[in-house]
Amino acid sequence: MKQMSHLDDIPSTPGKFKPYFHRTRWQSSVAKLAFWSLVFVGLIFIFFYRSPVSSNPADPSRRSLRTYSWGGPAWEKRVRSSARLRTRRGFSVLVTGAAGFVGTHVSAALKRRGDGVLGLDNFNDYYDPSLKRARQALLERSGVFVVEGDINDAALLKKLFEVVPFTHVMHLAAQAGVRYAMENPSSYVHSNIAGFVNLLEVCKSANPQPAIVWASSSSVYGLNTKVPFSEKDRTDQPASLYAATKKAGEEIAHTYNHIYGLSLTGLRFFTVYGPWGRPDMAYFFFTRDILKGKAISIFEGVNHGTVARDFTYIDDIVKGCLGALDTAEKSTGSGGKKRGAAQLRVFNLGNTSPVPVTDLVTILERLLKVKAKRNIMKLPRNGDVQFTHANISSAQRELGYKPTTDLQTGLKKFARWYLGYYNGGKKAAS
Numbered sequence: 001m002k003q004m005s006h007l008d009d010i011p012s013t014p015g016k017f018k019p020y021f022h023r024t025r026w027q028s029s030v031a032k033l034a035f036w037s038l039v040f041v042g043l044i045f046i047f048f049y050r051s052p053v054s055s056n057p058a059d060p061s062r063r064s065l066r067t068y069s070w071g072g073p074a075w076e077k078r079v080r081s082s083a084r085l086r087t088r089r090g091f092s093v094l095v096t097g098a099a100g101f102v103g104t105h106v107s108a109a110l111k112r113r114g115d116g117v118l119g120l121d122n123f124n125d126y127y128d129p130s131l132k133r134a135r136q137a138l139l140e141r142s143g144v145f146v147v148e149g150d151i152n153d154a155a156l157l158k159k160l161f162e163v164v165p166f167t168h169v170m171h172l173a174a175q176a177g178v179r180y181a182m183e184n185p186s187s188y189v190h191s192n193i194a195g196f197v198n199l200l201e202v203c204k205s206a207n208p209q210p211a212i213v214w215a216s217s218s219s220v221y222g223l224n225t226k227v228p229f230s231e232k233d234r235t236d237q238p239a240s241l242y243a244a245t246k247k248a249g250e251e252i253a254h255t256y257n258h259i260y261g262l263s264l265t266g267l268r269f270f271t272v273y274g275p276w277g278r279p280d281m282a283y284f285f286f287t288r289d290i291l292k293g294k295a296i297s298i299f300e301g302v303n304h305g306t307v308a309r310d311f312t313y314i315d316d317i318v319k320g321c322l323g324a325l326d327t328a329e330k331s332t333g334s335g336g337k338k339r340g341a342a343q344l345r346v347f348n349l350g351n352t353s354p355v356p357v358t359d360l361v362t363i364l365e366r367l368l369k370v371k372a373k374r375n376i377m378k379l380p381r382n383g384d385v386q387f388t389h390a391n392i393s394s395a396q397r398e399l400g401y402k403p404t405t406d407l408q409t410g411l412k413k414f415a416r417w418y419l420g421y422y423n424g425g426k427k428a429a430s
């Protein structure tokens with residue numbers, strides 16, 4: 001005998017369809033229909049609500065769903081005061097990615113020389129956010145306010161330009177790292193492409209339009225074998241999605257320069273290292289693992305080929321960034337319309353002396369007074385290229401860029417900072 005559920009007990013409203021159905025069966029069908037409709041609607045809701053939020057906690061779209069609180073008179077006052085210049089001929093610079101490694105150093109240097117600086121950072125968890133907070137605290141002490149927000153937030157960017165007529169934007173916010181692009185490809189599209197376009201859209205409509213200096217990457221040279229890498233060389237064979245998004249950024253910059261008269265300078269950084277660096281980079285996690293007595297993987301090319309990088313010290317990079325800002329010409333457009341040709345540049349910022357990764361490890365061993373457990377392995381096909389080497393004559397000529405720190409000297413400064421920050425290496429970096 002068929003068991004009746006309590007749903008079957010609910011009296012139906014008699015209607016003209018009634019004759020076609022047995023009363024109990026009709027009630028049961030309506031109840032089932034209602035139940036499954038609810039389940040269906042629920043599933044759709046869950047799908048749309050959760051789809052951008054993958055199981056990966058580092059998913060960028062999850063971060064973009066985060067709501068940042070900004071606005072209000074007190075907030076605007078802080079923004080204005082941070083961006084206020086202290087010299088008559090200074091700049092007022094919006095630094096994106098200000099709590100990042102390069103962003104922090106550039107912001108502090110600009111502030112020191114009297115420019116007005118406002119930082120912007122989304123404090124995502126690609127690597128330990130507490131390091132970003134510590135950099136933020138450092139900047140706060142020198143008078144730089146770092147607004148918490150995403151470069152994809154057009155309303156926030158518009159608001160910032162309403163409050164401050166920035167003369168320059170130093171755009172350093174990005175999803176960095178070549179190998180992570182295989183784990184979380186959408187984060188690269190989100191930050192390096194969508195975020196960059198969003199920023200350029202706001203800049204092109206701003207009055208006055210700012211001049212923009214932004215971080216490209218040595219990785220755009222991809223699989224090229226001709227060294228040293230020159231800005232005139234081909235950049236159409238990237239080895240990672242990261243490199244491809246940086247290359248896309250260079251093409252996007254061309255478009256906004258061409259259509260809207262935005263002054264744009266791209267800087268191809270070569271493996272930047274130093275104090276307050278990025279924990280996802282080899283020199284940083286090698287230091288952590290050597291101190292912990294953990295084995296490190298050192299890559300080598302085919303037939304034991306040397307893997308090398310043109311490691312560039314942060315202070316040299318900062319000088320290059322300031323040189324680029326100082327020589328940037330004004331954008332020519334206004335009201336979203338181009339009024340004349342504007343400057344479009346790209347420069348290598350490297351050290352011009354590549355060092356094998358094995359030598360990097362030897363230097364670290366000497367500085368840390370600990371022998372590394374070396375695990376030599378084949379260069380994985382996950383985005384890495386075998387070597388990088390910058391030709392910097394163009395940056396030398398036009399920006400006055402002249403790197404002065406060799407790897408030994410730079411790593412010494414890094415190791416001193418690392419041991420101080422992580423309490424002699426006892427407090428392990430994550």
Ligand SMILES: O=C(O)[C@H]1O[C@H](OP(=O)(O)OP(=O)(O)OC[C@H]2O[C@@H](n3ccc(=O)[nH]c3=O)[C@H](O)[C@@H]2O)[C@H](O)[C@@H](O)[C@@H]1O
Binds near residue numbers: 268283307384385386
């Ligand atoms: O120059 C650049 O444009 C790029 O520099 C770095 O990328 P990369 O040079 O690959 O820096 P690391 O990830 O620190 O690697 C340094 C070297 O160590 C090697 N390595 C890395 C990891 C590892 O476990 N073992 C190892 O031998 C790599 O192959 C590479 O030769 C940054 O991570 C990128 O964000 C930046 O854009």
